[in-house]
Amino acid sequence: LARGDRARFGAYFNGEVASTKENVSQMTEQTLERSDLGVTPLIPEEFAARYRQAGYWIDQTIPEFLLDACRAKPHFPALVALSHAHLQDGKPQQVRYSYAELEAAGRAAAARIAAAGVQPGDRVLLQLGNTAEYLIYLMGIFWAGALPVFCLPQHRTSELTHFAARADAAAHVYSSRTPGTDFTALHQDVSKQLQAEGLNPPVGIDTAEPLVPLSDEQLAEPFVPAVIQNTDSPRASEQVAFLQLSGGTTGVSKLIPRTHAAYLYSVRGSADICNLTCNTTMLVALPAAHNFTMSSPGILGAMCVQAKMVFAADPSPQTAFALIESEGVTFTALVPPLAQAWVASAEKRGVQLPSLSVLQVGGAKLAATVAGKIESVLGVQVQQVFGMAEGLVNYTRAGDSPRIRLHTQGRPISDDDEILIVDDNDQPVAPGEVGHLLTRGPYTIRGYYREENANTYSFTDEGYYRTGDLVRLVDGKYLEVVGRAKDQINRNGEKIAVDEIEELALAHPDVLDAVALGLPDEAVGERVCLVLVPQEGASLGQNPRRTMHEYFTQKKLAAFKIPERVEVLKELPTTNVGKISRRELRARLVEMLTE
Ligand code: AMP
Ligand code: DBH
Numbered sequence: 001l002a003r004g005d006r007a008r009f010g011a012y013f014n015g016e017v018a019s020t021k022e023n024v025s026q027m028t029e030q031t032l033e034r035s036d037l038g039v040t041p042l043i044p045e046e047f048a049a050r051y052r053q054a055g056y057w058i059d060q061t062i063p064e065f066l067l068d069a070c071r072a073k074p075h076f077p078a079l080v081a082l083s084h085a086h087l088q089d090g091k092p093q094q095v096r097y098s099y100a101e102l103e104a105a106g107r108a109a110a111a112r113i114a115a116a117g118v119q120p121g122d123r124v125l126l127q128l129g130n131t132a133e134y135l136i137y138l139m140g141i142f143w144a145g146a147l148p149v150f151c152l153p154q155h156r157t158s159e160l161t162h163f164a165a166r167a168d169a170a171a172h173v174y175s176s177r178t179p180g181t182d183f184t185a186l187h188q189d190v191s192k193q194l195q196a197e198g199l200n201p202p203v204g205i206d207t208a209e210p211l212v213p214l215s216d217e218q219l220a221e222p223f224v225p226a227v228i229q230n231t232d233s234p235r236a237s238e239q240v241a242f243l244q245l246s247g248g249t250t251g252v253s254k255l256i257p258r259t260h261a262a263y264l265y266s267v268r269g270s271a272d273i274c275n276l277t278c279n280t281t282m283l284v285a286l287p288a289a290h291n292f293t294m295s296s297p298g299i300l301g302a303m304c305v306q307a308k309m310v311f312a313a314d315p316s317p318q319t320a321f322a323l324i325e326s327e328g329v330t331f332t333a334l335v336p337p338l339a340q341a342w343v344a345s346a347e348k349r350g351v352q353l354p355s356l357s358v359l360q361v362g363g364a365k366l367a368a369t370v371a372g373k374i375e376s377v378l379g380v381q382v383q384q385v386f387g388m389a390e391g392l393v394n395y396t397r398a399g400d401s402p403r404i405r406l407h408t409q410g411r412p413i414s415d416d417d418e419i420l421i422v423d424d425n426d427q428p429v430a431p432g433e434v435g436h437l438l439t440r441g442p443y444t445i446r447g448y449y450r451e452e453n454a455n456t457y458s459f460t461d462e463g464y465y466r467t468g469d470l471v472r473l474v475d476g477k478y479l480e481v482v483g484r485a486k487d488q489i490n491r492n493g494e495k496i497a498v499d500e501i502e503e504l505a506l507a508h509p510d511v512l513d514a515v516a517l518g519l520p521d522e523a524v525g526e527r528v529c530l531v532l533v534p535q536e537g538a539s540l541g542q543n544p545r546r547t548m549h550e551y552f553t554q555k556k557l558a559a560f561k562i563p564e565r566v567e568v569l570k571e572l573p574t575t576n577v578g579k580i581s582r583r584e585l586r587a588r589l590v591e592m593l594t595e
Helices: 003-014 025-029 045-053 062-072 099-115 132-143 157-167 183-196 216-220 260-273 291-295 298-304 317-327 336-349 368-378 402-407 452-458 498-506 544-554 582-594
Strands: 077-088 091-098 123-126 147-150 169-174 203-206 240-245 255-259 281-284 308-311 331-334 358-362 381-388 391-395 418-422 435-440 465-474 478-484 488-491 494-497 511-521 525-534 565-568
Touching (some): 062 099, 062 298, 077 099, 077 132, 099 132, 099 216, 147 157, 157 183, 169 183, 255 260, 281 317, 336 368, 358 368, 368 402
Parallel strands (some): 123 147, 147 240, 169 203, 358 381
Antiparallel strands (some): 077 091, 240 255, 381 391, 511 525
């Protein structure tokens, strides 16, 4: 590793102005003097010392963890998935990898990524569906010493340009065989957009192109993954390992800097709570890049114990039930609307899933009635998972009573996860009362990546993360999520910040005012609804929904964020005299529109 690279990446986290791209456009809106600009800040040493002492943080990086995982039981089955680099009759072929084969493929991917010019410490946009290449290139990025930025396949130019600029991404990993979208064109569009902003575009890496396998001699060579120093911390394991996305409470998704040691603690803790073993067969049906799918216990949890992973190309009951049967799946995870769809489909078709023992549900609130049906209809135990990419993850446990399992969202992984439930003035509410959930602990971040402004209101002075969730304590230790104070729409577990939608809508020449809101929906949890007030004398056409759909598509926004219902009003209803609270207004409109 060249000294210069280290300094270059270090600069992001220390707030110095060092990199070439750093100085240009976009980022100059931020004050670059603050010493905590990057990680803002890392967990303070007094806490870090405690977490090391308790054995939560061990001196292992994710690249080392991945290598150890592959070498612990090399001949065990690791992965069954579709591959875009291996075709059969022109279609993605199902491939199988043992852990040793996974290591070989991951090292070939690392070689390709390095050959593309990616340097240790660089950030790489990873934008793949649930294919074999997702895991192989994820390992490749880590083993090349780079930091993945977990994008979703649904992201388009609008989001990708933002992430690439914010993370100063060196590469964009995608598949040109992703059905329905031309990713080569998308990559070019993002590059063009970045260039127009005076930024360097990332190099494109198309995973549909087969990897050049390493020779036996190459594989026999000792392999040490590159490790990068990107903060002042002397321990590589306490450096930032990757950037995860937040649904965020305001604006476009923020980047979440997670460190190796803290993240791996949450992974080991999760695998343990979920009783994963090398006999577990895990179906990965939710998008692989989600924090839930990656770590709760998800892909990394499975690798932790050398379990077998089966990737579903989509989470539909048709696809998933067939894989559960053919591969003997024992464990899987869904968001509530999908869990409901599985129950309905199993009921209708009389399907039994005898191999499946646990169905995790998380990402949005699960209704107790649906939780009950999961158990009675599917014959599996439900496990509720209430987590966030910022850190804190709660689980119901196998031994919990049905009352706890069906009606609460569980309790934290760690005894050292600190929970505060407070009122609007940050004062603790009485036990059992509803309040805002604040948290800090051994795997919860203390700040977003390069978001100085957002960090001042997303975190308290004592370093607690303001989750934006309204919760209450049950039996002194379980959390029940009763609502949400943050302005966010939760569609199928995908979080959408309302002001990202509102800001874009307001940029439309015929729009005077706009409020985005989530309307309750059976199929996806919540649908994006946009309430518009047109400019005087302007019209939004015969079909405002179509007008806005075309407009948002032209703005190159991920399709899941595009309003599915558009209402036009002469004026917005006022909430009360004085200051208009948009949140209150939203609540009024939701009430009005769901009547
Ligand atoms: P993010 O910060 O984008 O990772 O999204 C995390 C948010 O998803 C949480 O703060 C909750 O609002 C929501 N969430 C996740 N799991 C659950 C759950 N089991 N029940 C209710 N809300 C959930
Ligand atoms: O919604 C989430 O972000 C989430 C849900 C469950 C999460 O990040 C997690 C578990 O780790």
